[in-house]
Amino acid sequence: MRSRWLSLDRAGGRAIESAYLLCKSGISFCGCFGSDPKDVLVAPRERERERESFCSSVGLTLVDFGRRVMEPGRMDVGILAMDVYFPPTCVQQEALEDYDGASKGKYTIGLGQDCMAFCTELEDVISMSLTVVLSLLEKYQIDPRQIGRLEVGSETVIDKSKSIKTWLMQIFEEYDNTDVEGVDSTNACYGGTAALFNCVNWVESSSWDGRYGLVVCTDSAVYAEGPARPTGGAAAIAMLIGPNAPISFESKFRGTHMAHVYDFYKPNLASEYPVVDGKLSQTCYLMALDSCYKRFCGKFEKIEGKQFSISDANYFVFHSPYNKLVQKSFARLVFNDFLHCPSNLQKEERENLEPFSNMTGEESYESRELEKASQQVAKPFYNVKVQPSTLLPKQIGNMYTASLYAALASVVYNKHSTLMGQRIVMFSYGSGLTSTMFSFKLHDGQHPFSLSNIASILNLSEKLKSRHVFSPEKFAKTLKLMEHRYGAKDFETSKDTSLLSPGTFYLTKVDSMYRRCYAKKGSEDAPGSKMFGFSSMSVANGY
Incomplete structure (x- = not known):
């Protein structure tokens, strides 16, 4: 064709x-x-x-x-297509508990996590980005010349000057398309949301030239030995942006909160490990959630003429460092609804929360009793409105910028046949801090940009089943090697691609000038040559 x-x-x-x-x-x-x-x-x-x-x-x-002259009216700009990539290597949290000498259930119940993905020496945020971008273009039959803006969100620093986006340009240069706007966005886990907003705003603007936007969120979350290590993870997400999207923005309801705080940061440029104040970070997350929810509700009420409560959305998707924080976050929204409009809850639910109604904000963040009571009230709502989003975050771990959108992909994969006309509320958080609450409206869409096709291409169950489980000992050994390699030069990797699927990019070497070289499994060529497989591809979809 x-x-x-x-x-x-x-x-x-x-x-x-x-x-x-x-x-x-x-x-x-x-x-x-x-x-x-x-x-x-x-x-x-x-x-x-x-x-x-x-x-x-x-x-x-x-x-x-x-x-083109864009006449007034709804364009339904949003996500047309999605694909996700995560490393084939993972470690079970239960086994990690035993290895670390932690009490049984500390990671699986206390954190709420099942499994954690991680990169070996062959993979990093660049290789994962190359893999997921090429996968999306091929599966949805998108010619690289149809991309007019490419935005990357990541907090994983490979180079302090050269952006990840420039690495991805190899795909587009091969088709003489160097007219691609956008660059990397960085602020902890929020960079992916900033990248998404940039692409959406571009499509909605007078600058739009009719081509697609492409958003990539890619991160490898690793921690030093200790209590934070089980909250790692790794993945890359690619999202195609354009009008008439099945996952369309409700931009008018956006609520943002930003502030200066040292809750999680990476000041040591010689190490990829962060400095973390865990207790402060959780408090900042919940404070930002409260502020964003208040502003989101205020805009909804002003525009729609009625109060917003959790009943006005079908699903809530949260940035997911670990699942226990997601549970607490949704319970916090239920408590906010109680304070704002108690009549939204049943009599028994109101009675459970009434003892905490006069607490100050600071007190409420410290109260274990409130946390327990609000989670109890929220549980039946959580199972319906949040649980479908937890598939990838519980299985992969903290993906930083990709975490929120992996959770969104989980909802689409699990519920695609019933999502038409429904609303999904998103909460994005990045330490330091940056945060926004926004929402999507779901439509069936037209093939290939339909919810059912997105779910089919995501194929999450099969991807999760095909992973290889490492022992905690092998996991720790791998991270020790990565520690040694961080910032190093003049080395080659093992090039053992036996665990990688065909089409996966991998690191082959870093030369004496720190230049990184990648190859693609199943191809004898290197990135930058005619290896991307579009020459004979039929061009069927595009703007």
Whole structure:
């Protein structure tokens, strides 16, 4: 199937959906305007008359995105497609409890975690990014020339100057597409949300040129030996951004809270391990949650003319350092609803929370009794509204910038057949601190950008089943090697790719000038050569 143009007429106004041609009957017209895929992005004058004549003959309106005028109306800008990658290596939290000499249940119940992914010497945030971006482009048949903005969120520092985005440009340079805006965003776990907002704002702006935005969240969370080590994890998420998305933004309800605090930070540039004040970090997280929820509710009430409560959303998705904090966070929202409008709760639920109604904010963050009571009241709501989002976070661990969106992917994967018309509220938090609460409205979408197809491509159950479980001893040995390698130069990796799936990128060496070299399993070429497999790919989807 060759390149083609799309346009769409809507009742009450014309919305430009892409630079392709969409037949009213749903039939695709192939090869109508030449066989060169570059026709997708370039509209030479000599081809315009041919297109105009063809469109007129079938009763369609041709729209040239180079002269696009966006009329008022909902564009439903948001996430069109998603893919996730996490390392094939993991360690069981229960086994880690025994190895660390921790009390039984400290990690599995106290933290609420089941398993933790981690990178070996072959993988890092760059290799994971390359893998997930190429995977998304291939699975959704997106030509790299259809990407106009690429934003990366990460707090894992490989280079203090060169962005991860520049590494990913190899994919797009191969197709002569260097006209790609965007760069990395960094602030702890919030960078992915900043990257997402940047792409969405671009599509909604007068600067949009009609192409897709692409967001990548990639991180490897590792900690020094001690109580924080079980809260690690690693993953990369890629999200395609555009209009008429099945996961569309409700930007008008956004509530943000930012402040200066030292709860979690990485001042030692010679080490990838953070300095963590665990108790303060949890308090900051909950304080930011309260503030964002208050502002989110205020905007909802002003626009919709009614109070917002947890009953106005079908699902709540939280940044997930560990599951126990997610449980506490949702319970905190239930307590906020009680304070704001007690009548939203049943009589017995109100009676359980009434003893805490006059607490100050500071007191409420310290009260174990309130924490226990609010979680008890919230539990039946949690099982319905939050539990579906916990699949990947409980199995992979803290993915930093990718954590929130791995949780969103879990909801889509678990509930895709029942999500149409529903609302998902998101809470993003990054230490230091930055935080935002925002929401999505879900639509079925059109193939390939449909909820069912996103769920099918995510294929989370199979990906989780195919992992390889390392013993805690082997896990600790791997992290010791990574410690030694951090910031090192002039070395080669083992190149043992036996645990990697075909198509996975991996680190082969770092030379004497700190230049990193990667290869792709199943290809004899190196990144930067014609190895990405698009030459014979049919271009079927795009703006």
